[in-house]
Amino acid sequence: MKRSLISLGALLVLALATLLLSPLFGMEFIPLNATGQEKEILFGIRMPRVFCAFSAGAMLALSGMSFQALFRNPLATPFTLGVSSGAALGAAIFIRFGLAFSILGMSGTSMAAFVGALLSILLVYGLTKLKGGFSTPTLLLSGIAISFFFSSLILFIQYISGLTHSFRIVHWMMGTLSTADFPKLWNLLPFLGVGGLLLAFLHREMNLFMVGEDIAISRGVNTGLVKKLIFLAASLMVGGVVAICGPIGFVGMMSPHICRLLIGADHRFLTPATFLFGGIFLTLCDTLTRVLSGWSGGAELPVGVLTALLGGPFFILLLLNRKGGLDL
Amino acid sequence: MNKAIIQIKDLTISFSGNEILKGVSLDIGEGEYVSIIGPNGAGKTTLIKCIAGIYSDWKGAIQIDDQPYAKLTSRDLARLQSYVPQAEGRTNPLTVEEFVATGRYPHLSAFTSMKQADYQAVDHALELAGLTDLRKRKIATLSGGERQMAFIAAALAQETKILLLDEPSTFLDYRHQANVAGLLKSACRENGITVIAVHHDINTASECSDRIHAIKEGRLAFSGTAEETLNPELLKTIYETDFTTTPSPHRPLPFVSLGGQP
Numbered sequence: 001m002k003r004s005l006i007s008l009g010a011l012l013v014l015a016l017a018t019l020l021l022s023p024l025f026g027m028e029f030i031p032l033n034a035t036g037q038e039k040e041i042l043f044g045i046r047m048p049r050v051f052c053a054f055s056a057g058a059m060l061a062l063s064g065m066s067f068q069a070l071f072r073n074p075l076a077t078p079f080t081l082g083v084s085s086g087a088a089l090g091a092a093i094f095i096r097f098g099l100a101f102s103i104l105g106m107s108g109t110s111m112a113a114f115v116g117a118l119l120s121i122l123l124v125y126g127l128t129k130l131k132g133g134f135s136t137p138t139l140l141l142s143g144i145a146i147s148f149f150f151s152s153l154i155l156f157i158q159y160i161s162g163l164t165h166s167f168r169i170v171h172w173m174m175g176t177l178s179t180a181d182f183p184k185l186w187n188l189l190p191f192l193g194v195g196g197l198l199l200a201f202l203h204r205e206m207n208l209f210m211v212g213e214d215i216a217i218s219r220g221v222n223t224g225l226v227k228k229l230i231f232l233a234a235s236l237m238v239g240g241v242v243a244i245c246g247p248i249g250f251v252g253m254m255s256p257h258i259c260r261l262l263i264g265a266d267h268r269f270l271t272p273a274t275f276l277f278g279g280i281f282l283t284l285c286d287t288l289t290r291v292l293s294g295w296s297g298g299a300e301l302p303v304g305v306l307t308a309l310l311g312g313p314f315f316i317l318l319l320l321n322r323k324g325g326l327d328l
Numbered sequence: 329m330n331k332a333i334i335q336i337k338d339l340t341i342s343f344s345g346n347e348i349l350k351g352v353s354l355d356i357g358e359g360e361y362v363s364i365i366g367p368n369g370a371g372k373t374t375l376i377k378c379i380a381g382i383y384s385d386w387k388g389a390i391q392i393d394d395q396p397y398a399k400l401t402s403r404d405l406a407r408l409q410s411y412v413p414q415a416e417g418r419t420n421p422l423t424v425e426e427f428v429a430t431g432r433y434p435h436l437s438a439f440t441s442m443k444q445a446d447y448q449a450v451d452h453a454l455e456l457a458g459l460t461d462l463r464k465r466k467i468a469t470l471s472g473g474e475r476q477m478a479f480i481a482a483a484l485a486q487e488t489k490i491l492l493l494d495e496p497s498t499f500l501d502y503r504h505q506a507n508v509a510g511l512l513k514s515a516c517r518e519n520g521i522t523v524i525a526v527h528h529d530i531n532t533a534s535e536c537s538d539r540i541h542a543i544k545e546g547r548l549a550f551s552g553t554a555e556e557t558l559n560p561e562l563l564k565t566i567y568e569t570d571f572t573t574t575p576s577p578h579r580p581l582p583f584v585s586l587g588g589q590p
Binding site for chain 2 (some may be wrong): 202
C-alpha cells in the first residue's frame with residue numbers, strides 16, 4: 001500500500017509537470033513568459049489542446065481499465081468491442097451525406113460519431129445477452145463481428161463517396177487532437193466528470209468482478225446494476241472522446257496494463273493511476289506530434305497514428321515478457 | 329439436529345430446458361458441519377450456488393435465518409453467508425491482503441472506507457489461514473494449497489454465520505488437505521460457523537461432518553450422519569460402483585475404499 005501511494009504520488013507530480021510543460025513545446029518552443037502573439041498561441045491554442053489531450057487520454061485509459069476488469073480479459077476494451085468502428089461509421093455516414101449542424105457546440109460529425117459509438121456498444125451488449133449470460137468469449141466475438149461488419153460498411157461508404165469525402169473520412173478515422181480548443185475541452189469534461197466519478201466509487205466492485213462474477217455476487221455485489229453502471233461510465237467516456245477527437249487506439253489497452261505493473265491491481269489505487277497515466281501518455285504523444293511537425297516542417301502526424309505505432313510493438317513486448325503481466 | 333439455519337423446500341432449477349435440481353428439500357442445522365456428496369453432474373455445485381445466491385431463478389423456497397431469499401438483498405445475504413468456489417480457472421491479480429479485504433465488501437458502503445474493525449477482521453482471517461507472512465504476495469504466485477487458504481480466508485473475513493465451500497480440498501496435496509480440514513473444523517467447532525461443503529472424497533466428508541446429504545441426478549438420495557452414510561450398499565446406490573469399509577486404527581469411523589469385497 002505504501003509503495004502504491006508513492007507510485008501514485010510520482011504519477012501525480014509527473015502529470016502536473018506534463019500539463020505545465022507540454023504547452024511550451026510545439027513547432028516552436030515558446031517560453032512561459034511569452035508576450036503578444038506567442039502568448040496567445042501558448043494560452044489560447046496549446047493550453048486547451050494539452051488539457052484536451054490529457055482528459056481524452058485519461059478517459060480512454062479508464063474505460064479500458066473498467067472493461068478489462070469487468071470482463072476479466074486484457075483484450076476487452078471498448079475499442080476491441082467495436083466502439084471505434086461504430087463511431088467511425090456514424091462519422092462516415094455524416095461526412096458522406098455532407099450534413100452540417102451543431103448542437104450545444106458539438107459538431108454534427110461528433111454527434112453522429114457519439115451515436116455510432118453508443119449504438120455499437122448496445123449492439124454488442126444485446127448480442128451477448130441474447131446468447132444468454134455474459135460470457136467473455138461471446139462478448140469479444142460479437143465485438144469483433146460488429147467491428148468487421150461496420151468496417152466493411154465504412155469501406156462501402158468510401159467507395160460511393162467522392163475523393164474529398166473519402167479523404168475526410170480516412171482522416172477522421174486516424175484520430176487527431178490538432179483541432180482541440182476550449183469549446184472541445186468543455187465538451188469533453190462532462191464525460192470525464194460523470195464517467196470518472198462513477199468509476200471512482202466502484203473500485204471495490206471492479207476488484208470483485210476482476211476475481212470472478214460468482215465471487216462478486218457472493219460478496220453482495222448487485223452485479224446486474226454495477227455492470228450497467230460500468231458499461232455506462234466506460235461508454236460515455238469512450239464515446240465522448242471518439243466523437244470529439246476521433247478513434248485514438250491503444251491508450252485504453254496499454255495504460256491499465258502498465259499501471260497494473262507499476263501499482264498493482266487494486267482499483268482503489270489503479271483507478272487514479274490509470275487516469276493520470278492515460279492523461280500523461282496521450283499528452284506526451286500529442287506534444288511529440290507537434291514537435292515532429294516542427295522538425296519536418298510538414299503537416300502534423302495524427303496522434304492516433306502515433307499511439308498505434310507505439311502500441312503495436314509495446315504489445316509484442318508485453319507478450320514476449322509475460323510473467324503474469326498480461327494475464328489480468 | 330440443531331435449530332435449522334437454512335431450510336430448502338422443493339428446490340428446482342433448469343438450465344436451457346435441462347432440470348438440474350428436481351425438488352430438493354433439506355434442512356441444515358445451525359453450527360453444524362454438513363457435507364454434500366454425489367457423483368459428477370449430480371447437481372452439488374448447482375445446489376451450493378443456489379444457496380449462495382449466485383443462481384436466483386430457481387423454483388421452490390429457501391429460507392436462511394428464518395428469512396425467505398426474496399426478502400433479502402444481495403448484500404443482506406452476503407452478511408449471512410460466504411462462498412468459496414471450486415479451484416479451477418481462477419485468475420486473480422490481487423495480493424493476498426487485497427483479496428482477503430474483498431471479504432469486507434458487504435460491511436462497507438460506497439462512501440465509507442475500511443475501518444479499524446475491518447482491518448482487524450482481515451488480519452484475523454489471515455492469521456487463522458496461516459497467511460500472515462504471505463500477505464503481500466500476489467495470489468497468482470501462490471501454490472494451489474496456499475491459494476485455497478487465501479480464498480477461505482477471504483470468506484472468513486466476511487464474518488458470516490454460514491460458510492459455503494465447493495470442493496475445498498480437491499487438487500490439494502496431503503498437508504494442505506489437512507490444513508484446510510483443520511481450518512474448517514475449528515471454524516465450525518470453535519466459532520460456531522455453519523459449514524456446508526461439497527466433498528468428492530467420502531472419507532474427508534465423513535471425517536468432519538455432522539450430517540451428510542447425498543445427491544443423485546438432481547434429487548436428494550439420502551441423508552444421515554457420517555456413521556449411517558459409510559455403508560457400501562448405500563454408497564453404491566449413488567456412485568454405481570462397489571465399495572469396501574475397513575476399520576481404521578486412527579479414527580472411530582471405518583475407512584471407505586473403492587472396490588468390492590474380494
